[in-house]
Amino acid sequence: MHASQPTSATDAVLTVLTTEIWPILAFLTPELASRIQFGWTITIHIIFAALSVGLAPFLVYFTVQEVRTGKQRYARLRKFWTKIFAVGFIMGTVTGIPMGFMFGTNFAAFSQTAGELIGGPLSFEAKMAFMMEAVFLGVLLFGRERVSDWFYALSSFMVALGAWLSAFWILVVNSWMQTPRGYEVVMEDGLPIAQLTDPMAAFFNPRFPWMYVHMQNAAVISVTLLIAGIAAYFVWKNRDSEVWKTALRVTVVVLLLTSAFQAIHGDMYGRHVAETQPHKFAAMEAHYETGQADLHLIAIPTELESITDPRADNLYTISIPHLASFLAEGDPTAEITGLNDFEYESPPVAWVFWSFRVMVGLGFWFIALGAWGTYRLWRGGLADDDRLLKALMVSSPLGFIALITGWYVAEIGRQPWIIQDVLTTAEGVSPPLSGTEATLTLIAFVIGYVLLFSVFLYVLKRIVDEEASRHEVGIEEDNRPDSPGVTADD
């Protein structure tokens, strides 16, 4: 003992640090910190993911129109939105790469259990989709003068294809976690391992088509609102802007079509959820006691407690009797199992219940907005209706809010399961993970992603301001495509 005396001071400090100080930093359990961390990172990441998915078809449209008609207005729109797409793509990569690694770092037990089912799709995403998107984005940003017009348009299509395929494989993974199929569980070293037995059944599980259509359409709606809002702003500032009037005309029609479709599709999707995940459906309606259920169109909390613990009977609601029963089963008197009658704990009902209401409420607002804009387009005066322009401006971020809350319904509503009826989230957390480590990275992620998002908003504002300071001259007369030397980022 005495021989090691000289180093004992450092040892003592290290011992104090590791045994006394380090555990104090464990404000949260590994499970809770990991869940909040994943939920928080996806909240930010999904904005950029949706931006890529939703903006990609518009980029293809603008680029093809530019090449086909040679009109400068499409070139302007293409350049403007390509810049935003590029920033969004970088942000999406920066915020998304950690999520893939979190499967291993925070949810190692889940990764081992589900590795055969989700490792493949994630690698297909990287090989088929992400790679293609990154390569052709390089062409889109830097290659305007290096490739032919049509190849340039094709590149925008390849970027879009990459974004949509990427979402495809991610949602294959996620929908499998909601309605797992095509596997059988074997025990290996005390851990359940889901072995893939039928890839087609696993990938095209019952939830997949519902989720893919709903999610992709939600992304298109979000971006349509963003474009419409920014177009409204420029038109409001300059009524003669042919460039932005074009964008406005396109987006109001797209908004009406996509948001109306979303409502119809969402209704059918709800019925599918009631069938496959009845406890999620019960949480969406805060339905505790088994029996027939009403649909609550509007719910207003009567006291503070009903915000954090909503129960259908202690809220002030405007409801349609029996409609929830009818929606779930097609029968107004059908019994809906209440949350109290499930064997496992309920998901955090408040998050699911209120998120669902925010999503649906916003959805109806989007339909109204689309109808209003389309009516103005049809009867004239789209560019002169100040109230409409202002409503569009205010609504520009709301699509993303609806999308995020919709995601909360799907993901938080599934708890306590990480894989429905197979593995709970608590069982999926990494065994060696300490509360301190998880808390530290959670803090870093909260600060880091707030900064990232602020930077994104700042850059977005800069791009908008730059556009606002331009003069629009010779737009109608100049029907040539881009002259050489004008790059994507001039």
Add this chain to the structure above:
Amino acid sequence: MTEILSDSSYMIESLPEVWFGLVVFALGVYLLLDGFDFGLGILFAEADESDREVLLAAFGPLWKANEVWLVLFGTVLFAGFPAVYANILSRHYLLVFAILLALSLRGLGSKLREERDDEEWVRFWDACFVAGSIASPFLLGVFVASWVLGEASALAIAPLVVGVTVVALSIVLGAAFLGVKTRGELRDHVTRRGRQATGIYVGLFVLTAITLFVQYPGLHTVLLSASTAAIVVATVVFSIATVFAAFRERYHAAFLGAAGLAAAFVVFVGTLLYPAIDPAAGLSVRDAVVSPLPLNMTTIFAAIFMPIIVGYFLFLYSLFSGPATPEQSYG
């Protein structure tokens, strides 16, 4: 095809080993491609403003695609060996997030410096870019070494030595890449740095080998084997070839030489690992590999898409070949 898929055995007897090779290959391509990005970011530190524009233009269209290879490496490992993916990432929890932070810093730095013409703003993001470019290869080296050596703590000596070695290798790669992409005084300067870095790299490579020999008696058989000898010889030959080609102003040849160094390094990683794939957990390639059906399926996908990906890269690099000019950078 369904017959192959539904079969309960691997479509080729040695498929697990092939996938181990694919994991090492993806790591190697990532080391080469993002390696020269890192090196460029380090050399960026001593460049003046106009040279910085050239450097950014040189890698602007390429670096996003290069970085995707990290994701490819991660997902190939996940698809083939999920238990290893779960083990090594959760074991080196804070280290993994430190790597991601470093990568984010450089990614954002290079993009955001262009967003404002304010001296302080530009300097701040430049500093992030440089710091991230040094930290990324260092931490990646530490991570890979901790994995291969089965070290529980990233603060052991050997991983730290390997981290520094990978930083030196990145400078060699970055300088070699810039030798192809730049002209004039800038090129002379970076190739001089590249020659110095090559010497340092060889020294560090030897130091790594000695450290491993002293600290890990279990590795003596591997370290004294013919394959290790071949790797050492290859490293020396490639470094001499790189320096010699740079002196002769054969820049493409110099880049190939540097790529050879990266290849030798990653083959060394594979040699040290095999037949284990997660030494700390005592897992061999055969223990950790997924069952036949998913592996056969992902193999078919890989067989279709890996050539396409190589095609994309050949196309991208040929489209943006030739010297970089400052006008090319975005802003």
